[in-house]
Amino acid sequence: MNKTISFLVFTLSFLLSINTTAMAQNKKTNILVLIHSDNGGTYELAKNITEGIEKNSDANATIKLVKASDNVKLKDIPVANVDELSSYDGIAFGSPVYFGNISTAMSEFLSKTVDVWTKHELEGMPATVFMSAGSGAGKELALQSFWNSLAVHGMILVSNGIRGYENIEKNIPQGNSVLGTTSLASLKDVTRPSKSERYLAKLQGENFAKVSTALKGTFKQKSIETKSAYTVDINEVLKQKNIVLPELPKPVGNYELFSRSGNLVFINQVSLKDGKILYPGKVGIDVTEQQVEEATKVTMLNIIAILKEAVGGDLNKVKKCVQLIGVFNTPETYTQHAMLMNAASDLTVEIFGEKGKHTRNTSGAYSLPVGSSVSIQAIFEVE
16 A cells, blocks of 8 residues: 555656656746858858857747748758747847848748737847858848848847957857857858857857747737747658658567557657667677667667557647657766667657657666667657
8 A cells, every 4th residue: 555655656757857847848948040051051050149148047049930941951840930939039140141131031031020010019029140151241231131121020139349359260250149150151262150149149049049038928928829820840851851661669578568648659669660679789799889779760660660559640749748758778877868869869759850859868778678778768748
């Protein structure tokens, strides 16, 4: 009886902790990094802007394109919808410089915001800008033209100031500007964005997150439900990315493949492929790190296949990946568990997008069931 009561108390505490975590995540500042990128230069800056935004764990950043791209660096990035703009707490805009102006694709996207402007949906929302500027000629003019478009919407424009100037490399031209970070993409024999330009972009993102957090809740904002209406069909994502879910593994004991409690689904799996353990053994002794990363991805595919079964065959019913816990068969001195687990985390986000972002824990074990090199526990929130 005492054991039963203890188990119930533990389960209740665990579920309450998950709910508390979810509530804390909802309180985070939600920032859109909206870009157009031709050859990836603006996207590289966007990643550094995002890094700065998420530095202090008070804000989340989502990178989206204004137009779909065939560039290998960009083809998997989601495309934004005009109607979702007002659901964010702030927007960082990024574009190449086209003859002293914003790019054609960015201009075309902003031209679709007439209805948003008419309804004053972006008034009071913070905005910042960054650009990939080619030789640098016309960058200030382009940044100003960007600011003009956003000012018409009544957005609060957050400048970069002279932030970080004392720490940048001064022997080569840099794209620093008080109006926003730029990258001088066409200069020869210099990797762009440069180390200094990336540094400036991180500072810009960090400052923008601080301002956006301070202004959060001070302007009219669409609900999260409005934004979620524009999520992509998961079945279509799997098809486009050629991700094939395996057949359901068979239990090898007196247990179920998944357990559901309320809106939470719990799944545990090892690296089974075609009924056999893929790359069994200990990392660095029996198998390489690359093999274990592949085994980790296979394990996560098994979990998602089981998850599909748990939601009646419709993965669109998945609301969030709450947590992943990875355990690896490692020697006592091994420390790269997180690197191995990235294969599972990256796959989850690749399939579910924002809903795939999760908390995570990794650890090592002296041995794992049936000789597997990896074991993953997953918790999902579903409809």
